[in-house]
Amino acid sequence: MRYKTLTRNNEFSRVYARGKSYVHPQVVLYVNKNRLGYTRIGITATKKIGNAVTRNRARRVIRAALFAVLPQNVGGYDLVFVARGRTPQCKSTQLQGSLTKLLQDARILA
Helix, strand or coil, X not given: CCCEXXXXXXXXXXXXXXXXXXXXXXXXXXXXXXXXXXXXXXXXXXXXXXXXXXXXXXXHHHHHHHHHHCCCCCCCEEEEXXXXXXXXXXXXXXXXXXXXXXXXXXXXXX
């Protein structure tokens, strides 16, 4: 894997509290700068999305689209992607456009 992952609850909470959010009908992005020099990524799907199979599909689709879009050397950011109701029905190729737009709005991609 190219990126470190956010694993602990306090890491996610810090990004939610201090970060800036960017909303799209398919996915929500929270961005917070870190001082580590490398990017950490977290992907979440709440129980509102559906059962475990649906939530896992949403996370897989986001992960596949993200690795196709995000370049290797982004810098020091903590990124949290939150699946929404439409995410499990999307293909990763459909989600790539929305992730690109969100990352451009956050000024992570040029």
